[in-house]
Amino acid sequence: MSTAASAGVLPRVPARHAVSARRRARERTMEVLVGGAAIGAATLLVIILGYVIVRGAPALNIAFFTERPLPFGVEGGGVGPAVVGTLILSVLAGVLAIPIGIASAIFVTEFRSGRLAPAVRFAAELIAGLPSIVIGVFVWAFLVRGVIGHYAALAGAIALAIIMIPIVARTVEEVLRLVPQSLREAGLALGAPHWRVVLSIVVPTARAGIATAVVLAVARAAGETAPLLLTALGNLFFSTDLLKPISALPIQIYQYAASPYDDWHTKAWGSSLVLVGVIALLSLALRLAVRGRAR
Amino acid sequence: MRTFWRAIPAFLAVAVVAAACGGSGTAQPSPTTASGAAANPCGIPVTGKCSSEAQSLSGAGATFPAVIYTKWIDEYNKVTGVQVNYQAIGSGGGIKGITDKTVDFGATDNAMTDQQLTDAKSPILHLPAVMGGIVATYNVAGVTGIKLTAETLSGIFLGDIKKWNDPKLATDNPGITFPAADIVTVHRSDGSGTTAVFTDYLSKVNATWKSKVGAGQTVEWPGGVGGKGNDGVAGAVKSTPNSIGYVELIYALQQKLGAATLKNAAGKFVDANLDSVGKAAVGVTLPDDLRASLTNSSNADAYPIVAMTYLLTYKDVADKGKALAMARYFWWGTHEGQAFAKDLGYAPLPADVLAKVEAKIRSMTSGGQAVLPAQ
Amino acid sequence: MLVPLTLAGITLLILLDALPSVRRFGLDFLVTSRWDPVHAVFGAGAYLFGTLVTTAIAIVLATPIAVGAAIFLTEYAPRAIRGPLAFLIELLAYIPSIVYGLWGLFVLVPLFRSEIDPFLQRTIGQVPVIGALFGGSIVGTDLLMGGVILAVMVLPLLVAVTREVLLAVPPAQREGMIGLGATRWEAISGAVLPYARTGIIGAAVLAVARAFGETMAVTLVAGNSSTTIGPSLFTPGYTMASAIANQFTEASDPLHFSALVEIALVLLVVALVINTAARLLIRRVASGPQGLVI
Numbered sequence: 001m002s003t004a005a006s007a008g009v010l011p012r013v014p015a016r017h018a019v020s021a022r023r024r025a026r027e028r029t030m031e032v033l034v035g036g037a038a039i040g041a042a043t044l045l046v047i048i049l050g051y052v053i054v055r056g057a058p059a060l061n062i063a064f065f066t067e068r069p070l071p072f073g074v075e076g077g078g079v080g081p082a083v084v085g086t087l088i089l090s091v092l093a094g095v096l097a098i099p100i101g102i103a104s105a106i107f108v109t110e111f112r113s114g115r116l117a118p119a120v121r122f123a124a125e126l127i128a129g130l131p132s133i134v135i136g137v138f139v140w141a142f143l144v145r146g147v148i149g150h151y152a153a154l155a156g157a158i159a160l161a162i163i164m165i166p167i168v169a170r171t172v173e174e175v176l177r178l179v180p181q182s183l184r185e186a187g188l189a190l191g192a193p194h195w196r197v198v199l200s201i202v203v204p205t206a207r208a209g210i211a212t213a214v215v216l217a218v219a220r221a222a223g224e225t226a227p228l229l230l231t232a233l234g235n236l237f238f239s240t241d242l243l244k245p246i247s248a249l250p251i252q253i254y255q256y257a258a259s260p261y262d263d264w265h266t267k268a269w270g271s272s273l274v275l276v277g278v279i280a281l282l283s284l285a286l287r288l289a290v291r292g293r294a295r
Numbered sequence: 296m297r298t299f300w301r302a303i304p305a306f307l308a309v310a311v312v313a314a315a316c317g318g319s320g321t322a323q324p325s326p327t328t329a330s331g332a333a334a335n336p337c338g339i340p341v342t343g344k345c346s347s348e349a350q351s352l353s354g355a356g357a358t359f360p361a362v363i364y365t366k367w368i369d370e371y372n373k374v375t376g377v378q379v380n381y382q383a384i385g386s387g388g389g390i391k392g393i394t395d396k397t398v399d400f401g402a403t404d405n406a407m408t409d410q411q412l413t414d415a416k417s418p419i420l421h422l423p424a425v426m427g428g429i430v431a432t433y434n435v436a437g438v439t440g441i442k443l444t445a446e447t448l449s450g451i452f453l454g455d456i457k458k459w460n461d462p463k464l465a466t467d468n469p470g471i472t473f474p475a476a477d478i479v480t481v482h483r484s485d486g487s488g489t490t491a492v493f494t495d496y497l498s499k500v501n502a503t504w505k506s507k508v509g510a511g512q513t514v515e516w517p518g519g520v521g522g523k524g525n526d527g528v529a530g531a532v533k534s535t536p537n538s539i540g541y542v543e544l545i546y547a548l549q550q551k552l553g554a555a556t557l558k559n560a561a562g563k564f565v566d567a568n569l570d571s572v573g574k575a576a577v578g579v580t581l582p583d584d585l586r587a588s589l590t591n592s593s594n595a596d597a598y599p600i601v602a603m604t605y606l607l608t609y610k611d612v613a614d615k616g617k618a619l620a621m622a623r624y625f626w627w628g629t630h631e632g633q634a635f636a637k638d639l640g641y642a643p644l645p646a647d648v649l650a651k652v653e654a655k656i657r658s659m660t661s662g663g664q665a666v667l668p669a670q
Numbered sequence: 671m672l673v674p675l676t677l678a679g680i681t682l683l684i685l686l687d688a689l690p691s692v693r694r695f696g697l698d699f700l701v702t703s704r705w706d707p708v709h710a711v712f713g714a715g716a717y718l719f720g721t722l723v724t725t726a727i728a729i730v731l732a733t734p735i736a737v738g739a740a741i742f743l744t745e746y747a748p749r750a751i752r753g754p755l756a757f758l759i760e761l762l763a764y765i766p767s768i769v770y771g772l773w774g775l776f777v778l779v780p781l782f783r784s785e786i787d788p789f790l791q792r793t794i795g796q797v798p799v800i801g802a803l804f805g806g807s808i809v810g811t812d813l814l815m816g817g818v819i820l821a822v823m824v825l826p827l828l829v830a831v832t833r834e835v836l837l838a839v840p841p842a843q844r845e846g847m848i849g850l851g852a853t854r855w856e857a858i859s860g861a862v863l864p865y866a867r868t869g870i871i872g873a874a875v876l877a878v879a880r881a882f883g884e885t886m887a888v889t890l891v892a893g894n895s896s897t898t899i900g901p902s903l904f905t906p907g908y909t910m911a912s913a914i915a916n917q918f919t920e921a922s923d924p925l926h927f928s929a930l931v932e933i934a935l936v937l938l939v940v941a942l943v944i945n946t947a948a949r950l951l952i953r954r955v956a957s958g959p960q961g962l963v964i
Contacts (some may be wrong), residue, residue, distance in 0.1 A: 038742040512922075
C-alpha cells in the first residue's frame with residue numbers, strides 16, 4: 001500500500017487564462033459526475049441501512065430473542081433458535097477455520113522457499129472465489145449425505161469454515177508480510193530456529209492484524225445463507241446439538257421473506273437488523289482497535 | 296466420537312449462548328398434562344412424557360400441510376416435551392430426505408412412485424395425515440368470485456389465455472368485469488407435491504397439458520413466475536397484481552385472497568371448503584399401501600383438486616427411541632391432531648382411512664420388533 | 671496443505687456427482703433449455719441465459735458508477751472525506767446477500783413494478799429494436815431486477831479494486847499531463863485511465879465472477895421461472911445458482927440431482943477460470959489486490 005501515499009490529489013486546474021471555457025466546463029462536469037457516483041454509492045448504503053433499521057426495529061422485543069417460531073400464520077413468537085444458531089455456527093466455524101487459515105498464511109509467508117507455498121496461496125485465492133452455493137453442494141455431498149449422514153449443525157459450520165479459511169489466510173498473509181524482516185533476522189541471529197522465530201516473534205508482532213482477519217471472516221460467515229440451506233437445514237426449536245439440524249438468522253430471513261405473512265416479513269427485517277447490527281459492531285470495533293493501535 | 300462432538304455445544308452453550316440469551320438454549324419441558332395417566336406412559340394414546348423415546352425428531356417436506364404440521368408440533372411439544380423439527384422445504388425435499396435418510400421422516404402430498412420406492416434403502420410407509428384442497432388463488436383488483444372450468448384453468452397455465460378479459464373467462468363469469476390486464480401465473484420453483492397434485496389434475500382434464508407438460512413435482516412451466524413453497528406462491532400472488540397461482544386452501548384463507556370456484560367432473564361449480572374437499576375421498580377405497588390420487592373425483596359435490604398429504608417413514612427404524620417417538624407422534628397427529636384440521640382449512644381423515652393408518656403405524660418396527668405395545 | 675486438498679476435494683466430489691448428467695447430456699446440457707424432470711430431460715440453457723443476462727446488466731450498470739467513484743476517491747476528493755466515503759462504500763460489501771434480497775423484494779420490486787418498469791416501457795420501450803428489451807408484461811420480479819440487485823452487490827468490490835488499480839498508477843503519469851497544461855480530467859482520461867485500463871478490466875472480470883455465483887439475493891427477486899428465453903428484460907428469469915438453491919434439497923430423481931450438481935460444476939469451472947484470469951490481469955498493473963478479501 002506504499003503507493004497510496006504517493007498518489008495524492010492532483011494539482012488544481014492550471015491558471016484560468018490557460019484553459020478555454022469549454023475545457024473548464026468539461027472539467028466541472030466530470031468532477032460532478034464522478035463525485036455523484038461516489039456519493040451515490042455511499043448513499044445506497046445509507047438507504048439500505050435505513051430500511052433495515054426502520055422496518056426491523058419494530059420487530060425487536062424480548063420475545064424476538066427468547067421465543068421460538070410459532071406455527072405458520074400465527075402472529076408472535078420469535079427467532080431465538082436462529083439467533084443461537086448463528087452464534088454457534090459462527091463460533092464453531094471460526095474455531096475450525098482460524099487456526100487453519102493462520103497456519104496456511106504462516107506457511108506461505110515464512111516458509112516460502114518450498115514449492116508448495118505458491119500452490120497453497122493460489123488454492124486459497126481460488127476457494128475464496130468459489131460461489132458459496134458450490135461449497136454448500138460439496139459439503140452436502142461429503143458430509144450430509146456421506147460422513148455425518150443427515151442434516152447437521154456441524155456440516156453447516158464446516159461449510160462456513162471453508163468460506164472463512166481463505167479470508168483468514170489471505171488477510172493474515174498481508175499482515176505477516178508487513179512484519180519487518182529485521183525482526184526475523186534478529187531472532188535468527190540469536191540462534192533461534194525458524195519455527196521459533198515465527199511463533200515467538202512474527203506472530204505476536206502481527207497480533208492486531210490477525211484479529212482483523214478473524215473479524216472479517218466471522219462477519220462474512222455470519223451472513224452466509226446458501227450453503228446453510230443445504231447443510232444446517234433449519235430448526236424450529238432451540239438446539240445446541242451439533243449433529244442435529246440447527247437454525248440460523250439468514251435461513252430464517254429467507255423463509256420469512258418469501259412467506260405471505262406480514263408478521264413474518266417484519267421478523268425478516270428484524271432478523272436482518274440483528275445480523276447487520278452484529279456485523280457492523282464487529283467491524284466498527286475492529287476499526288477503532290486498528291486506529292487505536294496506529295496512534 | 297459422537298460424545299466428543301456433543302460436548303462442544305455444551306461448552307459453547309455455557310460460554311456464549313447462555314450468557315447472551317439467559318439459558319434459552321435449553322429445551323423447556325412443559326408441564327405434563329397427563330390426566331388420567333395411562334398405564335404405559337410410552338404407549339398410545341399419547342398422554343404425556345415418555346422417557347424412553349427420542350426427545351427430538353427431524354422432519355422435512357411438503358409445505359401444503361405445513362400450517363397444520365407446525366401447529367401439531369407446537370401442541371405436541373406441550374404434551375410430551377418432544378421437539379419435532381419440521382422444515383417445509385417442499386415434497387420433493389421430503390422424498391429425497393427420507394430416501395437419503397438425511398431426516399428422520401419426510402412429508403409429501405403426492406405418493407412416491409414405484410421407482411422411488413425401489414430406490415429407497417428399505418420399505419417406506421405412506422401415512423395419510425390430513426386432506427386438503429388446492430385452490431386457484433388470484434389477485435385481481437376489485438374482482439371476486441371467479442368461476443373457472445377445467446379448460447380455462449389449464450388454458451391460463453398453458454399460456455393460451457393471456458388476458459383477464461379473455462372471452463372464455465367472460466362466458467363463465469357473466470357478472471364480472473375483468474380488466475384488460477395480462478395474466479401473471481405463479482407456480483412453484485421447488486419440487487412440490489402441490490404441483491404434482493395440481494398438474495395431475497390438469498393432466499386428467501386436458502390432453503394438451505398431459506402431452507405438453509405432464510404431471511410431476513417439478514414440471515416445465517409454459518411461463519409465469521416461480522415462488523418457493525405454498526407460502527412463497529401465496530406471497531407472490533399477494534404482491535403481484537393480476538396474478539393467479541395454486542396453493543392449499545389455508546394459504547388463500549389466511550391471506551384473504553380469492554379462490555376460484557371450479558367446475559368438477561360432474562359439471563357442477565364447487566367452492567373449496569372442508570365439506571367439498573372431504574367429499575373427494577367418499578367412495579374411494581385406498582390400496583394397501585395407501586397411495587392414491589384423489590383429483591377429479593366423480594362425486595357430484597366434491598371439489599376437484601384434492602390431495603391426501605402423507606407422512607413418510609421407514610417401516611423399520613433401527614434407532615428404537617426414534618422409532619417410538621415417531622410412532623407416537625404420528626398416532627397423536629392422526630388422532631388428537633385431527634381436531635385442529637377444521638380451523639386450519641384442512642379436512643380430517645375419513646374413518647375408514649384412519650383405520651388403515653392405525654394399522655400402518657402399528658406395523659412400524661425397530662430391529663424387527665414392534666414399536667408400539669400390542670393392543 | 672489442507673487448503674489445496676480442500677479445493678481438490680470440492681472439485682473431485684462435484685465432478686463425480688455430475689458425471690451421470692455429463693455423460694447423458696454432454697454439451698447439450700449447456701445449449702438446450704428444456705429442464706423437464708417429468709420426462710428426465712435436463713438442459714441448463716435457460717439458467718445459463720438468466721445468469722449471463724443478470725450478470726451483464728450488473729456489470730453494465732455498476733462499472734461506470736464504480737469507476738467514477740474510484741476516480742473521485744483517488745483523484746478529486748479532499749483528503750478529509752476520502753477515508754469516510756471509501757469506508758461507507760466498503761461497508762456495502764459487509765451487508766449479507768440475503769439482506770440485499772430482502773431489500774430488493776420489499777423495496778425495489780414494488781418500485782420497479784409500479785414506477786420504473788412502466789416508465790422504461792413508455793420511453794425506451796418505444797424505440798425500435800432496443801425497445802424489445804422492455805417489452806411484454808410487467809411482473810416486477812424479473813431479469814432486470816436480478817441484474818439491478820447484483821449491480822448493487824458488486825459495486826463495493828468494483829470500487830475497491832479499481833481504487834487499488836488507480837492508486838498504483840505512478841504519479842509521474844499525471845504530473846506529465848498537468849505539466850503540459852492539461853486539466854485534471856484531461857490528465858485522468860489521457861494518462862491515468864489508459865494506464866489503468868487493464869486493471870479496471872480485471873476488476874470488472876472479478877465482479878463478473880462474483881455476480882455469476884451470487885445466489886440468495888437473486889433467488890428472491892429474479893422470478894425463478896426458467897422456460898422463456900426472450901429479448902425482454904421484464905421476463906421472469908432463473909439463474910444457475912438459484913436453480914441449485916431452489917431444487918437441490920429436493921431433487922429426488924437421481925438424474926435431476928446429477929443435473930443440478932453439473933450446474934454447480936459449471937459454476938465451479940467458471941469461477942476457477944475467471945478468478946485466475948482476473949488476478950493475472952490485476953497483477954500486471956497493481957502488485958495484487960492487496961488487503962482485498964471481500
